[in-house]
Amino acid sequence: MNNRTLVERARHAGLSLRWRDAAGEMHRVSNESLRRLLAVLEGHAPPPRPRTALPAMVVGVAGQATVLPLPPGDAGGRFRLVLENGTEIEGKLRLMRGHPALPPVGVCGYHRLEVGDTPPATLAIAPPSCPRVSRMCAGGSVRAWGLGVQVYGLRMTGDGGIGHFGAVETLARTAAARGADALAISPAHAMFAARPGQYSPYSPSSRLFLNGLLADPHAVFDTATVQAAVVKEGTAYVDTLRQLEDAPLIDWVRASTCRYQLLRRLYDERIAASPPKAMRDFRKAGGRALEQHALFEALHAYFSTRGERGSDWRRWPVAMRQPDSPEVARFAQEFAHDVTFHVFVQWLAATSLARVCAGAQTAGMRIGLIKDMAVGVDPTGSECWARQSEFLLGASIGAPPDALSPLGQDWGLTTFSPAGLRATGYRAFIDTLRAGFAHGGGLRIDHVMALERLWIIPQGGASAEGSYLSFPVRDLMRLVALEAMRADAMVIGEDLGTVTTAFRKAAGAHGIMGMNVLFFERTPQGMFKPPAAWSPHATAMTTTHDLPTVAGWWQGTDIAWREKLHQLPAGLDPNTLHDERENDRTALWSALMQDRPATAARGRSGEKPPPDAAGAEKVVEEAIGFVGRAACPLALMAVEDMLGLAEQPNLPGTTSGHPNWQRRYPGMSATLLSGHETRRRFNRLRAGRAHE
Structure with a gap:
């Protein structure tokens, strides 16, 4: 194969031939990398559709003409449109940009489109943008604000060492x-019930279903029933639960085992013989997708006890790798009790989550729960097993080499196949959005640039051997807006790092808010921007789960961890890093003092606090008020900052040494926010949001 043919194939598949690193230097993707990636992409590509046929889905915007990907000769032809509400519309196609086009359709939704003799397609008509925070919170005298929390870190009596939806x-x-x-x-x-050692919430088995460990048994069973089930497990079990609950860090393997042990007893004794109608209705509504997830969990548990190969469905016996095989059907019958257990777990989790969302709204939240959608899934998980043609099995996603990660990053996850998405009318993407929007009032999309492009790596290759793969960003953004409208929910896109101006502009036009994080809101000269200059199209934040807390940043806790774990960039002198942080402290304190309202300045010294715990306490309070005054329509404060904690939930780039995703909050959920210092920070935040 000559280079010209290879280049043409790569471009047709959406692969970039070059990429620019963090220093601005351009790199070329090797021919060998292109060949390996094309083997994956073309292996997932469906047969090409005839030029005269519509794709499975055409995506348009309400009130605008929709250009159809058909040959120009079809202009003037007739179309028939059946709207979701049953209304039928017939008419003639017009010509736009050299292609036939539908006249504007004003009704949002998924409609049936027929053009001539071609097979029908789905016409998705999206609103111009996602619901805006300003509309959802209209009528209030204070600009919207909220908190961000790590669910697993919350505490409640009897939780067995892992936070759940009840907390x-x-x-x-x-x-x-x-x-x-x-x-x-x-x-x-x-996640994986049979793989408790995998607990990063951003490495899921499926984004379509919930983590059973977060289910609250009290959402279905009364306290006496739950306590009786605990006691029946024996004294040693009860003692273990107490040890796990008192520990400052989560022991995921032991706590997960105990949690599932309790759920199994509740299922066996209270559910299995006669599932309640609510669970039967849930199972019926979940359909084939729920059955396949529950079946996968049972299969995964079965094969995981039969050697290392059993943990990866791609290494199961060939017949068991296919969800629709007769052998899998026989397993489902033989192990029906186990399959139904996992249906029960999903029902309990969904019931628990619904209670959270209803409770938040009843308590007066104008937005409610904002859920988080990971950028990809574990290729050995249930979603990839059930929908193999829709994911890029054989490739992983990550990030190219940069100053902080000279070898690049491989996240061990995979993503949608762009060709598979188009061939199925974006089914997998829409289903993922619907799962994310279910019950809540908002959705945060991790690594939102994935709507436009992702760095993909051939299986077994180094990150540097990857390439950027493009996605149909216009259609995907429109579908986000359509699903957000149907859920009446707002959307936040995690847009930190390398994100193009054009992407941010397009996302903003679609109502996908960005993220303005305190540490990154700087001028080109390195000074911290005043909150009035922050983006009106973003959410204001003190920090994120991957960044230092304000107290930790001020004290240099994150630098200390990097030094301890030898995570500093090659050639960087630690003293230089500490000097830079000291300069940044000076710049931040100066910005905080310059923007401080006169009422908050009374009785306070403007002298920069020392980089210790006492000094950090002063900085945290000022920073919360500062971020609260941001021009952003929504401000979200990490609970870690509201509590003045120095440790962050996750230290990116580490898999051991730092207790990622293991920290628990220092107090029960009911009283966590009641401390004197925390109440004072709430006062500063409320004052900031009321400030115009």
Whole structure:
């Protein structure tokens, strides 16, 4: 194969031939990398559709003409449109930009489109943008604000060492009583019941279902029933639960085992013989997707006990790799009790989550729960097993080499196949959005640039051997807006790092808010921007789960961890890093003092606090008020900052040494926000949001 043919194939598949690193230097993707990536992409490509046939889905915008990907000769032909509400519309196609086009359609939704003798297609008509925070919070005298929390870190008596949705509901009601309009939570995607050692919420088995460990048994069973089930497990079990609950860090393997042990007893004794109608209805509504997820969990547990190969469905016996095989059907019958257990777990989790969302709204939150959608899924998980043609099996996603990660990053996840998405009318993407929007008032999309492009790496290759793969960003953004409208929910896109101006502009036009994080809101000269200059199309934040807390940043806790774990960039002198942080402290304190309202300045010294715990306490309070005054329509404060904690939930680039996703909050969910210092920070935040 000559280079010209290879280049043409790569461009047709959406692969970039070159990429620019963080220093601005241009690199070329090797021919070998292109060949390996094309083997994956073309292996997932469906047969090409005839030029005269419509794709499975055409996506347009309400009130605008929709150009159809048909040959120009079809202009003037007739079309028939059946709207979701049953209304039928017939007419003639017009010509736009050299292609036939539909006249404007004013009704949003998924409609049936027929053009001539071609097979029908789905016409998705989206609103111009997602619901805006200003509309959702209209009528209030204070600009919207909320908290961000790691679900697993919350505490409740009897939780067995892992936070659950019951604790989230308690926190939501407490936060709402203090004026919060939203509560953003860490991803709650389904993990692997038989693989408790995998607990990063951003490495899920499926984004279509929920993490059973977050289910609150009290959402279905009364306290006496739950306590009786605990006691029946024996004294050693009860003692273990107490040890796990008292620990400062989560022991995921032991705590997960105990949680599923309790759920199994409740299922066996209270559910299995006669599932309640609510669970039967849930199972029926979940359909084939729910059955396949529950079946996968049972299969995964079965094969995981039979050697290392069993943990990856791609290494199961060939017949068991296919969800629709007769052998899998026989397994489902033989192990029906186990399959139904996993249906029960999903029902319990969904019921728990619904209670959280209802509780938040009842308590007065104008937005409610904001869920988090991970950028990809584990290729060995249930979603990839069930929908193999729709994911890029054989490739992983990550990031190219940069100053902080000279070898690049491989996240061990995979993503949608662009060709598979088009061939199925974006089915997998829409289903993922619907799962994310279910019950909540908002959705945060992790690594939102994935709507436009992702760095993909051939299986077994180094990150540097990857390339950017493009996605149909216009259609995907429109579908986000359509699903957000149907859920009446707002959308936040995680747009930190390398994001083009054009993408941010397009996202803003579609109502996908960006993220303005305190540490990154700087001028080209390195000075911190005043909050009035922050973007009106973004959410204001003190920090994120991947960044230092304000107290940790001020004290240099993150630098200390990097030094301890040898995570500093090659050639960087630690003293230089400490000097830079000291300069940044001076710049931040100067910005905080310059923007401080006169009422807050009374009795306070403008002298920069020392980089210790006492100094950090002063900085945290000032920073919360500062971010609260941001021009952004929504401000979200991490609970870690509201509590003045120095440790962050996750230290990116580490897999050991730092307790990623293991920290628990220092207090029960019901009283977590009641401390004197925390109440004072709430006062500063509320004052900031009321400030115009």
